[in-house]
Amino acid sequence: MISAAILGYGTVGAGVYKVLSMNRDLIKGRVGEEIRVKYVLDLREFPGDPVMEVLTHDYSDILNDPEVAIVVETMGGLKPAYDFTKNALLAGKSVCTSNKELVAEHGVELRKIAAEKNVNYLFEASCGGGIPIIHVLDSALTADEIDSVSGILNGTTNYILTQMMDAGQDFSDALKAAQDMGYAERHPEADIEGWDACRKIAILSSLAYGKHISYKNVPTEGITDIDAADMEYAGLMDMKIRLLAASRRTEDGVWAMVAPMLVGRDNMLYHVDGVLNAVLVHGNAVGDTLFYGSGAGSLPTASAVSGDVISAARHLRRTMASDWKAEEMELMPLDEIKHAFFVRFSGTEAEAEAAFGKISPLRLAGRTEEFGFVTEVMTESSFRKAASAGNVIKRIRIA
């Protein structure tokens, strides 16, 4: 019997409690021992819920119980999650978490402490919900030099963009719909401004390239400026707009970025609609691989956390290998990142060609005051220079 404790009985914590309970026998078979949730920490009471039998309001009950080998941190936020996690690791307990803020901010330090204590700090659920992408990078695609990671890592924004494209809604209506469906929070900034996806691509890129990438260094644009006309142009090009979180290893260095991008039908990410997530990974031997599934939700996220609990149980007192070094990755400056750009332009075709070279104009019915075109692949700084001549209404990068 292996004892675990869950910190926080919110959506994810309750999901973990449920998964470990509903699949108890199966998990016992796979681990070789039963995993028992001995404590659930929450400040609230849950009258009538069976969790009351194991509920505690005092973290020291967990920290000081030598039977507890695995701590599940599903509180979110940096405080007190950081202290609770660090103290659990220092006490020789493995920690499994869904807390992307904490992993992005302190993950490399917490993995180091775990290794020093021969335990594990696991965070499959921090990126891509139920998609086992951390596992794949940590343990499966280990023979490859990874060149590229790009993904739809935020279900809220993908739902909004899908609604805008399919139902012709404008941004504010689609956001309202997402809030009504429970897919977006009342304060949706972390999602719609791209901050959530930014933390996730920083974590995935750190694992993929083996050096620490701070989310603070990842240029990030959200989707609040995307409008119905953008969607019409995308349709005209047989493309879709996705909030992509991407990083690449190029000859000029590694870059990372979060921004709405245009994606063509031959890219599998084109087909990822609604609240689903997907991550496309390219390795120098394996080529393109894609991992797809539910990026959020109580049970999918709990599946990932619970899978980590099982890994921790299978590796008690033995740190699993990881390629996340503390050394900071120097990212290419935004100015040097290259894309083709879709441009909405209010001047004449001659003005557009004077600034951007030969173009093929795209025109929307009934919209005579502007047209669109796609540039050659160019750096951000070259684009800015060309755009400085004026008349550029908007630009969207092409993936």
Place this chain on the structure above:
Amino acid sequence: MISAAILGYGTVGAGVYKVLSMNRDLIKGRVGEEIRVKYVLDLREFPGDPVMEVLTHDYSDILNDPEVAIVVETMGGLKPAYDFTKNALLAGKSVCTSNKELVAEHGVELRKIAAEKNVNYLFEASCGGGIPIIHVLDSALTADEIDSVSGILNGTTNYILTQMMDAGQDFSDALKAAQDMGYAERHPEADIEGWDACRKIAILSSLAYGKHISYKNVPTEGITDIDAADMEYAGLMDMKIRLLAASRRTEDGVWAMVAPMLVGRDNMLYHVDGVLNAVLVHGNAVGDTLFYGSGAGSLPTASAVSGDVISAARHLRRTMASDWKAEEMELMPLDEIKHAFFVRFSGTEAEAEAAFGKISPLRLAGRTEEFGFVTEVMTESSFRKAASAGNVIKRIRIA
């Protein structure tokens, strides 16, 4: 330094040699020790190839060298691969393989021997080429009860079906094109009759459901009967025909099957074209997940084998957990498996409705001698009974 030996310097073996060499430093960083290929076993000579320095024609060189901790079996076939593998495991060496025939036939026994010897028998490359699906089932989706596994597991047939659909080729021309491209062998039966996919779904289902499923018990149909008219009907229904290898855990038991099936646009497998592979896994917590990538080819397959070599190196003298029990899974009889069927029918609508109930006929331009329709979901035996009234030209299951 960890020493490895490669058995067979064919397409995959040479790929493994190349991947371990081109990514040597990176792999050293991830393992903590260098992995050196000390021997390559092949009966042939390779004048001028650097492999000559480590080439041997005698397996006992490898078996009797205590330095060799990991054996890579990329010979294929059952003999002598089975004896070589078993002897390596008995000698305390881990074995990593791409040999699906051997894994499907003797995998459960070989994993048992590996566990008894505290080593590992790993076979990521046996299913889905570079897609890390074995890893996902063995180590990642471990908290889930898996309900369903279905995939496009054979790139050759997917290429042929894609050509038939997109280029309007008939089966024999598409097969010829696949042979010219090197995607199909001169004796393509193992692919086009579904035998390759059958072995793969037997392996994946054994891992997913935790009991041994013999490929001999999996009903298997190939794609040789699919013709241009089938593709036209599929287009009319906005569907594609895929050779699906599938298994399900239902209320009535577990079934497995390989057959061409019609797949709609809302199924991610619809979007998997050409030689690519994909596997859709449904778990009771995680929901739907999809894993996509190159199902064959020297480097993608070598990526998977080499990833296993790294796992074996990280787990020397320590067997990784696995849920593949020797106990035989009793599969549902074919007669009880349920699908909706697409039917091509040569009689009248009244005759079709007399046999199958209310139908909505589908008619191809210029083809008056038949029409198509889709049945309700029914068992294979109910279908056979309804079809026994006559006039059924063909039936294709709907996924």
